[in-house]
Amino acid sequence: MADDRRGPPPDKRPRPPRAQQQPGEERPFDIWLDRQLHAMYDDIAQEPLPRDVVDLIERDSRDASTAAATSADGAGQQAPPAGLPQRDED
16 A cells, blocks of 8 residues: 655654844734733733732842852852752762
């Protein structure tokens, strides 16, 4: 029986190259999408962050600077964050 498949499967076929877009040149869909996203989300992006999120960011920043100082001193390993199991290292 002859094999009727012709060529590689669709996911293996070579794709034609995309049209090269010049820097600064936007396609109409990209312009439309940009405008729509700004119309929908600009007001939300201008809202202040909730206090609990700001506290998390500040705490993480403090923890990172403490960890950097600890590793710079060569004082040893840092304990994992609360709630995470410790790793056994060989």
